[in-house]
Amino acid sequence: MKLDARIPSGQLPDKWSSFRDHVKLLSPANKRKHTIIVVGTGLAGASAAATLAELGFTIKTFCYQDSARRAHSIAAQGGINATKNYPYDGDSVWRLFYDTIKGGDFRGREANTYRLAELSSNIIDQCVAQGVPFARDYAGYLANRSFGGALVSRTFYARGATGQQLLLGAYSALSRQVAAGAVEMHPRSDVQDIVVVDGKARGIIVRDMLTGELSAYAADAVILATGGYANVFYLSTNAKGCNTTATWRAHRRGAGFANPCYMQIHPTCIPQSGDYQSKLTLMSESLRNDGRVWVPRKKGDTRNPNDIPEEERNYYLEEKYPAYGNMVPRDVASRNAKYWCDRGYGVGPSGRGVYLDLKDAIERLGVETIRQRYGNLFDMYERITGENAYEVPMRIYPAPHYTMGGLWVDYHLMSNIPGLFVLGEANFSDHGANRLGASALMQGLADGYFIIPNTIGEYFVNERLQEVSTAAAEFKDAMADVDQRLKKLLAVNGTKTVDHFHRELGRIMWDDVGMSRNAKGLEDAIQRIGQLREQFWSDVRVPGDNNELNQELEKAARVADFLELGELIARDALAREESAGGHFREEHQTEEGEALRDDEHFQHVAVWEFTGEGKEPVRHTEPLVFEAVTPTQRSYK
Amino acid sequence: MKLTLHIWRQNGPNAKGRFVTYTHDKVNEHMSFLEMLDVLNQELIERGEEPVAFEHDCREGVCGMCGFVINGLPHGGRKGTTTCQLHMRHFSDGDELTLEPWRSAAFPVLRDLVVDRSSFDRIIQAGGFISVHTGAPPDASTLLVPKDDAELAMDYAECIGCGACVAACPNGAAMLFMSAKIAHLGMLPQGKIEADRRVRAMAEAMEKEAFGSCTNYTSCEAACPKEISISAIARMNADYRRAFLPGKPVGGGKLEKVKLLPAT
């Protein structure tokens, strides 16, 4: 597997501008001749599709929801980072870059991360021009808040619905291009495979979710912006439909899967309430700005939290990390919550919870200010738990949330399959082993609005692409594969539902491939996932037919892929004999229980190659070279 | 707790539908409404029956994918709550519930509780945007927006496009949906420039769909899970009238055909 990151030469701050100065351009007439498939209409996909259409390319866009506006990005709450430095608190491109690379525990690529920080300000300008109603102060200027892992206020927000507003902005830009005839929009379309012709990505196979009909689409390049794979845990903060199918199928067709074990378990989610639970709900991390995390000092203390006096409360983050306190990065906050709950100090019916208390902030700022800042989060909490968080502290617990791993891409955002580009959460590139809050929205929009429009053109200039048609053998074969697989799922007609298998997979992942991992547990998980996969293919029951709206069949195809990816995640975690960011190996920790990296042996990206069904995948590496920063042991004390 | 559910079952867009009654005795007060249906569906599959199709994705009240009518009320009628955010603690043991899809000519039923809302997308495509290209707009701080305007714009912008407003309207009108977008963009200085063109184009697009006219029932506002105020409709009407003042180029819209506005 050839892994050339194609990082431009020159000093770090000059790389992107020099790239843009020298990249080969395509003439307007030639742009029109090129068709690009964009899978996904989240922040990354919608922004890419709209911008590429504006530039004159012919775009075909696909999503599984009934409308592009419903992509999972819509659910992001807290905000988006940018280095505007409006609050004048010392922010700069360098600082955002450094926070991100350090937050990722020095497992990200310097050049990509720097470019992200550099582009962050343009994103805000673009979104404001589109009419995104960001929060403002009384003078009419944009307001900022701070977020975990940062000492400056650089997060822009629109109440607790920042993702919604940014996505509706991108969706409006996309809608304009649909009306102009520059984008052909295909909602309710489940992409089931990627077609590779002569080693290049040339199309996709799609299942029409209403009729079950399979169609092939050919293009000159394929962009996947299909989001993350946290739903491998079954319970996560992601939308129910989030899946790995497109990225996993691309992997099976040759695309390297990078760092699959880097997954983020978010510290502030509403704890699980029962077995029927279908998803976990995030309480935005922005609450940690004003909230204080604590557990009772006494084990198994079941008193009403309001009756527990101050001296009997353990504000463990503030005690352990005086500099960052409640604002430590997510991985650190999550592990500490688990630490106290594992030792019997957890609260709530399951004992799997810690308090997030806004009492002091309410006293300091008044209920009205808190309501303005977090009103919708408090409402959401009440709807789900029936409790009023203005009066009793919230109970929170970590939950799977985001995946830093994804398909490997180079500086151009192209995978190792020429012509296959990967954007947003679906790629691996910018966050290393842990992502900072409010940086995913930034990355999705940077990728879609500003990076891919500048990089994809050169691919067409350099490659003399032959015409392909969907009549080619590769399309026919891929279509037959998909058809066979779906029919096989329907034919098993076993005794257990798809959800049963998905839950079981989630349990294995959570217990052994979750917040803390060890060699024995991981080896065990690899075995058990393999067995579960066999049971799935011999005992799953998928009702209904192929030629109709069949939600169980949709789920079954996704879970089948998660059952393969889950194993790869465990393998990657096993092979990475160090702790870094969200990947915590119990064998590798400092005396204080913090993640202990091994830079000598693991300062690299792990990139997995699929070698065939039932065969062990092969692990390749891309060394990480740090020219501008020196990796240090992260400290938030 | 135990519930009796009368659920609309319809195999496809052209199939005939009917209510089927199920008893459900595995309901727990902490479940969400959709989790209650998940449990029912698991049982149906195990019994060899077809599960009930319903749409959902985020299950957090923001994607706008979920929604059906519960005992005559879109999303079940709890203030500011989508179906996915509705919890069973608001129901009692022995309750009888009727679940049916949005009923509106503009939202054809596709299967069971799933409808086609693509008409909403077409309204937005007609003009629900600011015509800015990606590139280098001016620094965001060069454009000041009074806080109150920004907040009000945000109130309108929170629309999730679920369609409850249409389902609630005796006329099946889409005025709240459309006006929320027009009001959101029209409140902001950057959106004012195209306000005339936008309102005309969107009204014209709406006219082409099977929505009814607004006659001021205001049931849309009561049903909206984001509590969007019908003041959006009033704002839109003002914009609309202004857009047709003498001397304004009409461009695109056929004046005499558009008769959608209430007589306020």
Ligand SMILES: Cc1cc2nc3c(=O)[nH]c(=O)nc-3n(C[C@H](O)[C@H](O)[C@H](O)COP(=O)(O)OP(=O)(O)OC[C@H]3O[C@@H](n4cnc5c(N)ncnc54)[C@H](O)[C@@H]3O)c2cc1C
């Ligand atoms: C609850 C929550 C809150 C968050 N809050 C924040 C925040 O405050 N700040 C922040 O920066 N980040 C936040 N994040 C993370 C952030 O929202 C996501 O990482 C980001 O939005 C992902 O965007 P995307 O464009 O890559 O993918 P998505 O938005 O997930 O879009 C994926 C698209 O791909 C399509 N798709 C997927 N599979 C297929 C298929 N097989 N066939 C066809 N189409 C397919 C989908 O239809 C969809 O259109 C949050 C995440 C969650 C879960």
Ligand code: FES
């Ligand atoms: S499922 Fe997203 S709003 Fe209900």
